[in-house]
Amino acid sequence: MLHRSQGTDGICLRTLADSVDREGARIRDFQERFAEKALKEHGFDPVSCLPQAALPSEYVRPAVQDMPEEKVAKAIERCNATRTGQERVDAARLPGRLEDPAETAYISIDDIGVTRQKESRKPGSGRETKYVENTVVHVAHGSGRYILAGVGMEGMFRLLIAFLLSNGLMKGRNLVFFTDGASNIRSSLERLFPYRPYTVILDWY
Numbered sequence: 206m207l208h209r210s211q212g213t214d215g216i217c218l219r220t221l222a223d224s225v226d227r228e229g230a231r232i233r234d235f236q237e238r239f240a241e242k243a244l245k246e247h248g249f250d251p252v253s254c255l256p257q258a259a260l261p262s263e264y265v266r267p268a269v270q271d272m273p274e275e276k277v278a279k280a281i282e283r284c285n286a287t288r289t290g291q292e293r294v295d296a297a298r299l300p301g302r303l304e305d306p307a308e309t310a311y312i313s314i315d316d317i318g319v320t321r322q323k324e325s326r327k328p329g330s331g332r333e334t335k336y337v338e339n340t341v342v343h344v345a346h347g348s349g350r351y352i353l354a355g356v357g358m359e360g361m362f363r364l365l366i367a368f369l370l371s372n373g374l375m376k377g378r379n380l381v382f383f384t385d386g387a388s389n390i391r392s393s394l395e396r397l398f399p400y401r402p403y404t405v406i407l408d409w410y
Contacts, residue, residue: 243367269308309379
């Protein structure tokens with residue numbers, strides 16, 4: 206794996222970078238094939254990610270129960286017991302509907318920007334800051350935790366829908382998205398989920 210530069214004993218780091226690039230390309234190709242296959246198998250268009258025909262009612266109107274009131278009361282009681290010196294949680298001020306976590310897929314999605322580095326820079330040239338945006342999606346359901354990551358919001362939403370379909374999380378489940386309110390995330394949700402309800406919880410932090 207280690208290529209030595211001609212005429213020297215040094216190791217060519219470009220070889221290592223190329224190896225990582227090839228592995229990343231193989232992962233990306235697998236994700237794309239998986240997404241296309243999963244979308245087609247569930248009757249979704251592999252390009253638009255929208256259903257190609259009318260969906261069963263459990264997709265369109267999930268018949269999921271809200272959290273039982275006694276369970277909510279116990280959770281509030283446990284929470285307030287730890288809030289010494291803080292404002293207590295008041296059940297009357299909670300939102301009108303609280304989804305049952307056992308029947309809900311929680312999805313956090315955001316772009317993570319890292320500084321793009323050049324392989325080399327000419328002496329005396331100014332520093333030009335550019336960023337590479339990676340989209341990271343965290344899916345939680347029950348005791349399961351899943352991380353999806355890749356380049357580009359559009360491609361990651363496509364992979365997310367394929368993942369939800371393949372794991373039965375679109376059928377008869379609440380979908381709750383945690384986002385920072387970015388316009389590209391909001392517009393993607395509106396475009397990709399017009400046929401079913403979902404909840405967005407804004408988390409600027």
